[in-house]
Amino acid sequence: MIMAVAMAALTVVSAVGLLVDDRVLTGAPVWLKPLKFGVSATVYAGTLGWLLSLQRRGRRWGWWLGTAVAVTLSVDIAIVVFQAARARLSHYNREEGINQLLQPIFGRSTQVMLVAVVLLSIQLSLRNHLDRPMTLAVRGGLAVAFLGMCTGFLMIFNAQPGQLEAVKAGTGTAVGGHSVGVPDGGPGMPLTNWSTTGGDLRIGHFVGLHALQLLPLLAFALAALSTKVIALRDERTRTRLVLVGSGAYLGLFILVVWQALRGQPLLAPDLLTLGAAGGLSLATVFAAFGALGARQRAKEPVRVAHH
Template sequence: MTTILREAWRGSRALTALAALMTLLLAVCLAGLALDDRTLLGQPVWLKPAKFAVSFVVYALTLAWLLDRLGRGRRAARIAAAVVAAMSVLEVGIIAGQAARGRSSHFNSTTPLDGLLWSGMGAIILVLWLGTLLIAILLWRDPPADRAVAWAGRLGLVLLLLGMPQGLLMLVPTRAQLDADARGADTLLGAHAVGVPDGGPGLPLLGWSTTGGDLRVGHFVGIHALQAMLLVAMLLGRLVADPARRTRLTVVLAGAYAGLLALVTWQALRGQPLLAPDAATLTALAVLVAATVAGAVAALR
């Protein structure tokens, strides 16, 4: 872990500092979970900022670790990383601040202040996405020497950039919300769940709906693709000695991950809980597994 932190610091001090700040925020959120019994949409108010803090710790350290392996374009990468770090602080800061107020940070325009913060979050995410896109371009042009790690980083960043905009699917108001808004009632406009109201029964800690679809599943899978693919490359480095085979397997597994991202998103859009797949979902999963196995066998040959 010390080596990883040292390499991350060399890659981007801004992103490493972001990870440290998010770790501190996580400690505050854990204290809040222990001492504050308020809830919001059926969940403890401090649970959402805690989850975002963990997510950004992993995101920041992974990106900084990759940037340490960058040869060309380091100045542009440092600037992009600083922008990403600053936007991340603002984004999570709004989420934590709204939690402290006992207000929803997402889909909330019920008061002028809530609306201003929600609109600001949208602009922040756009800048954060563009900064990540620039880093992805730089890493694509000048990847790490290990080809499997290089392709894991490249394809992981592509999947990450696809996973971030999945949050746009959550912006569509439900019919009940539109009816309430037409009556002049204060209501959120947008939802994580599909087919059921937000705040119903959910998985422990994650909160994903167990009675309907949940768009957070695909969002989660997408934004953590980079970490997943780098872990795959590292694992293959211990299991497969031949570099060419290892690289081909990495590409195959990236395709499988993309298929998983599409599958869980499709499942959620049909209002189906993650742990209650129907026959169509199971069939699609079986096809994905079979294609992955066939691709892996071909890669090894």
């Protein structure tokens, strides 16, 4: 939660930086990346803090793992802010000097964070007293969020045309990037700056990370609706709906990563992408209706979860 507060403060500072600093790096204002990291990390850290508060056993173990995630993620974001202030790339940077010190730190802290997130996911999935829908939502959210983190490695190994040759010749400083099919720094969407001319791996990164918020939010919404919708008062029905939602969200994550890897802008899908999206939507709708109808077909009495 200390990190969440710090990231909220960073968001404010970065917003001010956008207003007073007109420098541009790879086609975007230098303070746009710290702003996006600040917003995302505020939500992520706040959600993780809430999940840690649900533990009933192994709280000390959870505290250490949560601290490891907070510290390593803070180190990464500190590098992002430091490089933004210098108008230098924080990712993929092969410049000599201080960058040769920062990049290994960036890489190692990310690796430690991933290990901590995996262990923490196991910890939170097995040791809490949530009802079944929320337990499933937390597990699904953590699993997809971990996959979202792993998309960062796709960007590291996404060497763009001519980058390696330019670095060897001493005329380039970056290897890797988030754009596919076009150079980084081209036209982008408002606020997110996701590419409008090629694929963008940041989309899958964003979608994956925020499963940790959206899937538990789905479980909360279903629980709230259960006071008005009779069918949702059955805990098993809500569990099946959360399972459907988790599968649909995983499918969405895979879809946007696949679309990006094919060099395709998010807002300009081809027929193949549209067909896959349509198929995913239909499958989700049919599965949701199936989950709602399962209790009636079984002719079982409504089970109301007691808290």
